[in-house]
Amino acid sequence: MKKLYLVSVSGGKDSTVTMHYMLNKYPRNQLKFIFADTGWENPLTYKYIDYLDKTYKLDLIRVSSEKFKDMETLCVSKKMFPNRVNKFCTNELKIIPILNKINEFKLLGFKVISVVGVRKEESEKRKGEGLWKTNFTHHANFISFRSLKNIKKSKSVKNFYSNENAVTIYQPIVNWTTQEVYDYSKKNNIELNPLYKMGCSRVGCYPCINSSKNEIGMLSFEAVQKVKALENKVSKVTTNSKNATFFYSKGKPIPIEDIYKKNEFNSLGLDLGCINPYGLCE
Numbered sequence: 001m002k003k004l005y006l007v008s009v010s011g012g013k014d015s016t017v018t019m020h021y022m023l024n025k026y027p028r029n030q031l032k033f034i035f036a037d038t039g040w041e042n043p044l045t046y047k048y049i050d051y052l053d054k055t056y057k058l059d060l061i062r063v064s065s066e067k068f069k070d071m072e073t074l075c076v077s078k079k080m081f082p083n084r085v086n087k088f089c090t091n092e093l094k095i096i097p098i099l100n101k102i103n104e105f106k107l108l109g110f111k112v113i114s115v116v117g118v119r120k121e122e123s124e125k126r127k128g129e130g131l132w133k134t135n136f137t138h139h140a141n142f143i144s145f146r147s148l149k150n151i152k153k154s155k156s157v158k159n160f161y162s163n164e165n166a167v168t169i170y171q172p173i174v175n176w177t178t179q180e181v182y183d184y185s186k187k188n189n190i191e192l193n194p195l196y197k198m199g200c201s202r203v204g205c206y207p208c209i210n211s212s213k214n215e216i217g218m219l220s221f222e223a224v225q226k227v228k229a230l231e232n233k234v235s236k237v238t239t240n241s242k243n244a245t246f247f248y249s250k251g252k253p254i255p256i257e258d259i260y261k262k263n264e265f266n267s268l269g270l271d272l273g274c275i276n277p278y279g280l281c282e
């Protein structure tokens with residue numbers, strides 16, 4: 001069976017470094033690159049993705065949800081915004097489109113290994129993760145993720161292992177620190193997403209439901225207006241006003257304009273230069 005490493009590219013530093021690492025270490029004919037477009041990315045990220053595609057000749061596969069056109073359609077259809085407990089945005093806009101593509105490659109006879117730039121340091125929840133793991137999915141539209149640790153406890157472990165829809169995940173930089181990621185990019189002259197130099201610690205959806213107050217305070221006027229318009233749309237269809245704002249604080253919904261005003265970054269409009277703490281501009 002032909003082996004295929006399907007490398008996820010998001011425009012973030014971790015996935016970019018992973019992309020570069022895979023290009024250096026693995027035969028090019030075993031590599032494919034994929035970008036899941038949520039329709040809710042920063043315009044600079046879209047430009048950056050094009051730059052990566054062209055510069056590294058990725059022949060990037062771009063996928064998006066077949067069911068929901070983008071984040072806006074998703075939130076209006078669900079009559080609510082995603083939140084940290086119910087993160088349907090990731091499932092619908094990223095995981096399912098990528099799983100569908102994986103299944104397509106499997107049907108073509110490939111053994112697919114999904115390569116992701118996940119790092120332990122990013123989250124407490126990920127502490128137990130290793131270089132390789134296997135997730136199990138019965139169908140792309142019905143995701144059943146289980147960690148290998150939990151699977152081992154299951155009596156029906158053999159059934160899971162023999163599941164034809166098992167997806168093997170390779171996380172080559174899982175043990176890297178943030179500093180190591182920046183060092184690698186510097187050593188290899190990798191141009192990172194310009195959002196990092198502008199002070200973002202993470203790039204992804206713009207904004208992401210997990211954005212910090214600082215990140216919300218750094219949103220552009222256009223982005224605030226975009227969220228506000230969506231909040232208006234969702235509030236017209238939802239029956240629960242708690243579900244009608246993109247952000248929450250202590251369980252209470254807060255309209256984007258309120259949270260932005262409180263945290264607006266650089267309201268004096270000073271020229272701050274590079275504000276990334278990892279010496280990106282040295």
Ligand code: SF4
Pocket residue numbers: 038082087089090093094204205207208209210
């Ligand atoms: S980046 Fe944030 S908003 Fe976008 S899909 Fe992931 S969790 Fe949801």
